[in-house]
Amino acid sequence: MSTATITRRTEGGPDAPQRRRRMTPLRMLLHGFLIAVSLAWLFPIAWAVLTSLRSYEYTAANGYVSFGGWTLDNYVTAWQTAEFGKHFLNSVYITVPAVLLTLFLASCVAFVIARFSWKLNLVLLGVFTAANLLPQQALLIPLFRLFTEVPLPEFMSDSELLYDSYWGLILINVAFQCGFCVFVLSNYMKALPRDLYEAAMVDGASIWRQYWQVTMPLCRPALAALATLEVTWIYNEFFWATVLMRTGDKFPVTSSLNNLRGEFFTDNNLVSAGSVLVAIPTLVIFFMLQRHFVRGLTLGASKG
Amino acid sequence: MSDLPLIQADRAVPPPATTTSTGGRRRRLRLLSRTDRVVITLMVLVPLLLVTGFVWLPAAATVLLSGTDWDGIGPLNEIDFVGARNYSDVVNIYPPFVPAIQHNLLWLGALFVVATPFGMFLAVLLDKELRGSRFYQTALYLPVVLSLALIGFVWQLLYSRDQGLINAVFGSNIDWYGDSNVNIWAVMVASGWRHVGYIMLLYLAGLKGVDPSLREAAAVDGASESRTFFRVVFPVLRPINVIVLVVTVIESLRAFDLVWVVNKGRNGLELISALVTQNVVGEASRIGFGSALATIMLVVSLVFITIYLATVMRENRQ
């Protein structure tokens, strides 16, 4: 039962005594190094946050290496100018269904790949994984044409096309993200003990029940990890949103950041504030799911 | 190939027990009911159609378009084919092409030699179940959560020649983003900053999956920590090593957002992906020419993807 071992170990069971080991000089050195690296890593972000809290008036006159001009106005202005409220909602409309659909479809394929040992599986894995790695800009023009040709009923899309509809945007994100999830999930599922299925088959469980009631519950950590990553990626994605939509009011929040950049003039402090606002949801998701994160990504392929 | 040592190292490890024999497989197939077969077909077919329709067909269309001089306007039947002219133009008279190839290679080199090993090193340190490990993980991973556009902007605050922090603190006068001899390095620092966190996390996940008994056995034999890592853990992690390698290659091939935010991939920051975008996206609309660049990029990506899949395949045969 290799997964069981993995799980227990990461929860700290066998290693618990190790953690309480006293501080040797070597350990202190290690901590010192890690703290230094962490601070260095945090610094650019902290600097952006700091910038967002200062007035343009002050920093333009005194430069950024100065002290003063503290204000929260940038946040208020950013929120209003870019109409973040509305656009956050748009991002939710796109991200939530896209992530759920990606995980569902990817787990289906991954299940088949992991559950059976057909020759075709490898081709399948290849088709999905490679699709995730293709450069997106390269596919824009054919995709745009496709989107303007596919009709949708009016209740689904104002434009009566895939173009300029959330449906289209959700599907394109799912298509591009499936590959990575299939890859991770199939590896994870392969590491599950096969006896489970033998037992389920003796009970007469159908393939669907094996998938939904046996495999999926065991994949929770992997699904949580993938959900975190996918939320981050799909939420941050704005290339497709801006080229496959034409109604500014439907754009997701990441692209509405552009509204803060003037045609001729850009106020860095204001853009910083907007950037911080935009980054908050991904940070929240990360903190919420962090516990599952590393464990879930365990690709399951390195059992001893 | 650079990944050869990794593959050879693997030979030292006993292959995992095969779970199914050919006979078993055939038996299981026969046990599937009609409904089961329909379910399996649907489970594969629906996602497959989606990916084929939205990724592979457009990719094929891009390859076709690379043989035309289409400007993206008007009906498809009016497109003129110009043969390989776009490709010869790319190579012969397009000044940014050669620098772009060089920069992509440089990018790959920097990530491969510096950022990836550093991320792996940090993962190994963080695998020690240290106190505060969560804080370190979070700090290192934070840049991964941010969009690259945002990262480009964040670093601009540090790099700006007249208003940036670096020049102000060190009293230097370096044009970090504008000097074409310097800017590629400046951008790679920002890119590495993000890449390290990503690799750290992937690798940490891999390390957590290593059976502790392996290490315990090595420790009993009196092997030092670094020896244990290189002789025992590293070879076992071969699948992760391959993933990390491929992620590095693909990230450096697809590198785009950062240079795009800085100056749209010009003046020292030429990258293939940025050239594709300059030509295809936006007003320029040199679809044929841009598609030729895109096809070159697709082919290079596919070479690496194939190498990677071949490795996975060998893995599965064992």
Added chain:
Amino acid sequence: MSRPRSQAEYLARLVPPSVAGINRRSLLAGAAGTGALLGTGLLAGCGDDAGGSDSKDVSLGSNQSDPKPKDVLAKVADGFKTSSGVQVAVNTVDHNTFQENINNYLQGKPDDVFTWFAGYRMRFFAQKGLASDISDVWGKLSGYSDAFKKASTGDDGKQYFVPASYYPWAMFYRKSVWQQYGYQVPTTLDQLTALGAQMKRDGLVPIAFADKDGWPAMGTFDILNLRINGYQFHVDLMAGKEAWTSDKVKKVFDTWAGLLPLHQPDSLGRTWQEAAQSLQQKKSGMYMLGLFVGQQFSNEEQSDLDFFTFPEIDPAIGAKALDAPIDGYMMARKPKNEDNARKLLEYFGGKEAGDITVKNDPATLVANGSADVSGYTALQKKAAELVGSATEIAQFLDRDTRPDFASTVMIPAIQQFIKNPKDIDGLTSSIENQKKSIFTD
């Protein structure tokens, strides 16, 4: 005095006291509110489009995403609603995305009327059938000079564009700095060079300069080309009819190379705002840029800002041509509410829309000559006079030529020139080779 915190504040400060009854916050709130209202209007509009024909609305695709112009457009749309009873559903997309997606946008399901600018691209859309002939609207318009009508006309002699506003490019400077050192406006290239040398001795950077974004330096190329070779050569060169390897083009680059030592160094890492700030902080003597340079100056400093047109280089050519890009509106192919779209365009080109713009947006010049311009600042008045006295008006390099040529060839080429001004032969032959491959039809 303090510098404006943001562009919105800067612009709000420029509003003449007569109309400045509202403060900036309420302006923004108003803009947001209008946006929300328009949002619902848009949804409703889309529903109607599918159903009926005699609808009381019209859609407008707008790239006016900055708070101030967006607000002005909303006010003009309100004015149209009052005068005609037709509701305008404004679809605002940030100007950058709008411009990048324009080809796809126009081939997808565009709004009835959309913002665009005069120049090659306007004529190109007309020729490709992506925009509709609006000659009948022009029949009802008055107050435009012939130059504006010409700039609105496609290759087939019909009109496709209604001009709304424009801004000239010139050499900007601070009067106080020039008074302090006793500088005189140069009228020849030699005087300009001498002036630059004097500024250097006085510890100033003679000409502020920035080209990180790739387009600002095009203004310098344009004006040198206009002064050395004249307007017609500019047009032919941009149309791909003249060779970039010709001596005429080389002379432009040669002259520029001679002036480069007077320009601010390390320009490729600098945005125009940073360069403009060096002018504002009295570190530079002058700056070749569009009228929008004023955005980097506070309200109090506006009266200290002045400009002169780029001096004469060849007496046979003179110094009467300049870049003054025109912004305006076009009608999509097959608009859903065609009658309303034509009415809206007529309104945009009329005096009333011009008056509303003058009153609310002091950063631009209004194209329609019949608009009441008594609210102009001194700088605006001078700018309008400069353009009025110009013999020919160019639209700017990236608006006068194919966009693929401008963005994928000219931007890298000019940046290459700035990096290495010595290899003019290699540069021009590289441009010419790429030009031949792009201008095939």
